[in-house]
Amino acid sequence: MLAVISPAKSLDFETRPGTRKSSKPAFVDDAAVLIKDLAKLAPGDISDLMGISQKLGELNCNRYNEWRTDTRGAKQAALAFTGDVYMGLGAWDFSERELTSLQRRVRILSGLYGVLKPLDKIHPYRLEMGTAFANARGGDLYAFWGDRITDALNADLAGRRNKTLVNLASNEYWHAVNADKLDARVLDAKFLDTKNGQIKFISFFAKKARGLMAAYIARNRVETIFDSEGYRYDEERSSADELVFVRPERH
Secondary structure (H helix, E strand, O other): OOEEEEEOOOOOOOOOOOOOOEEEOOHHHHHHHHHHHOOOOOOOHHHHOOOOOOOOOOOOHHHHOOOOHHHHOEEHHHHEEEEEEHHOOOOOOOOOOHHHHHHHHHEEEEEEEEOOOOEEEOOOOOOOOOOOOOOOEEEOHHHHOOOOOHHHHHHHHHOOOOEEEEEEOOOOHHHHOOOOOOOOOEEEEEEEEOOEEEEEHHHHHHHHHHHHHHHHHHHHHEEEEEOOOOOOEEOOOOOEEEEEEEEEOOO
């Protein structure tokens, strides 16, 4: 079983990682191609392209100009990304053995790096997959990556007995995967919470739950139904291709 999650815009490169385990991104050369073009943009151009403030435009302009292909000053992706999904994942609390399992069972989709293993060392960046950044391969990042991400996931799945891919990514990132070409059964996961007696989708909790499920898959190393922080599998709401989990109202 393999799970895919989205990256995060917020980063932490200040906290020292609690492990020396690391790996190198598979598509670092492709990332360098994108960085070469991104580094030509002025801060205002970056702000306009990404719909962000001038301050963030300046920050990311500096990031692009300081970006490197080597891993000096880099940090493991699962420990560098913060945000709701990664609060749920909590990779900083993993044992060395659990990190090894996480490395095998989870992949992070990325606008800059294509697809990352959790312990791949990355440099600070911001480049969301949905950004309409024209490049040598087309008008956006979906065109840039083409089937490269799909092919990489298929290569990961090739040696596994259980060819199941659990999609825990946002639609923006999942769109970079050609699901029809995946040599795997694809399962989507949906997380619902009960509030004021009604079962509903709450973005913050759903994002955190994606990280919780990725952590559950890595920590248990077995193909069991997710059960964490009160979420329970709802057979009635689920289907053959979508697993639905509901959490009772919390008091």
